[in-house]
Amino acid sequence: MTLRLKPITREQHLAYASSRPSVSHMQVPSWGDVKPDWRAESLGWFDAQDRMVGAGLVLYRPLPKLKRYLAYLPEGPVIDWHAPDLEEWLRPLIDHLKAQGAFSVKMGPPVVVRRWDADAVKAAIADPAARRLRDAEATTYEPRAFDVADRLRRMGWQQTEPGSEDGFAAGQPRYVFQVPLAERSLEEIHRGLNQQWRRNIKKAEKAGVTVMRGALEDLPAFYDLYVETAERDRFIPRPLAYFQRMWTALAAEDPDRMRLYLARHNGEVLAAATMLTVGDHVWYSYGASTSHKREVQPNNAIQWRMLIDAHQLGASVYDLRGITDTLEDSNYLLGLLRFKVGTGGQAIEYLGEWDLPLNRVLHKALDLYMARR
Template structure:
């Protein structure tokens, strides 16, 4: 599997001492735009989405003050202590493949220590293993493995494996429970034509899309005013699936506003209508050369017209048209048991013909060990 590194963070770019310094948000956004393999969770706007958190844009500078890496840091303050927990979701954006990982992370930890941080958590934007859709389907049919991790992968990324070993050597440890999904589903778009993407869909997906067309389902882009409808459909989906994302309408309004304030069109809302009624609504986020399907909801009636399949096909084509190299459908569960919770979602995403990717997981380091241990005990009780 090919690992794409930001050009400015390539191994030969800078081998001298590095400094970590705050940078203005617009400068951070410009750097992200020039380095396409960056998660939307590392965009400055994401810090403004997260109520209850403070955020800061940081940069690693090398010779001549040139920026060679960036990070969005989220701070969660502990009331009354003057201390905080620092979190870098799917970041930082640095040279993870180079030999000197400590020269990147040690100045980061030093700066955060000066900010009163007691624990630093980061999510290396690296992959470990990849399973193609056909491999996953074959494993489910065979019935011998209960979990995807028991199935031989189609590819292994040595950079992710190596980075984990180096993190351990530097004193980092795996987080008790990842905040972002460890397993995600991605559809490669680079170098493919729309006809090839269509042929890559499963027969069931193609039938469902044709059924939507024949029934008269239409897909169009929505606006801020449609978020109330979107939220209602998400709530209906949660009730039907017996889960709760814990997000109110205000969260989605803030998300839509802040991401698009940073870059118009960074977040888009797509609606599927049938008989004049919106039956499904999904959102799409773009950053650099990637696109993500974040959240979606659908009505419990008229499901026979398959609005979600029509919606996703329109979003895949939109992402492809924007030049995205990967369409990320976010988290899936690794269970291969058809009766397990979440397996239906995995099966649905497999229909796009993409692949399941296991990430390197999230890692923590104790800056203040007593507070770090107390915080971990608190999280263990809260999570259950």
């Protein structure tokens, strides 16, 4: 196949993304507006008949005082990753990014490698010999993913390994947890929850926990809980302005792209979460909760409401995003994994993020800078 790559308009990009059943929320045009420190560009692949057959959102991060850029395609680009001529898809991308002044390219192929069902994950957590999820036998394998990885290596791409401590990559998570919704009734999804989840949902209902959708003006209430969560779970919180910008940018593209949910008990907000939707894929994006009144189970209540709404939207998958790959009891993220496993979904390993150094000196300097951070 003869392919041409060229910049496209936001309208062309959005139309192509809308024609696909599933595209990452980081590969729609509005995501570039969420990241003001990066310059965004929409690119399209065209075949010999001038039909658009692929698209990608590129974010360019400038090096201080130099007109050189890190080019990043988070969870993209959206191309035929299993095409026999994959090199013909990526070569024009690399040429274009070089011409734009990129010294390094990072991308995240949306290619699934392995899946573990909930029982397999629970067995792995209980197995003292399994230090990482990858040590446990997967429920299913995607053999074509290994071919994609081999071809990327032959082209000079380097796979970014998950961090040694918790299994999260430096950019987007390589391991996620998803609840399949396609062709399942709400009753079937409820039966798929483990006993603790079903008990906690009922407990929240009896205690009078209510879950309502919020609006832009409710983001400060979410943010107060988010800062408390960041301190408790040991991560650096983003500023409130980031979430306000995300809401405004995504809503301008699609009024239902981003939702906010608030779980209240006796008028007090105990938990809050954001939900993103692109096509038939729904993501639980950010979550926050307070440490007190946990006995009324607001976190289970808010997730169940979001699952219900995702199902009503016709989503094929509810994506709980990143999970740890490390299964040792000392890992503080193991509790979050256990919480997500209770939904009865499946752990999924993607191909992860890949780097292509175009200038090895600058790429190495970036690696050293990121390591110090």
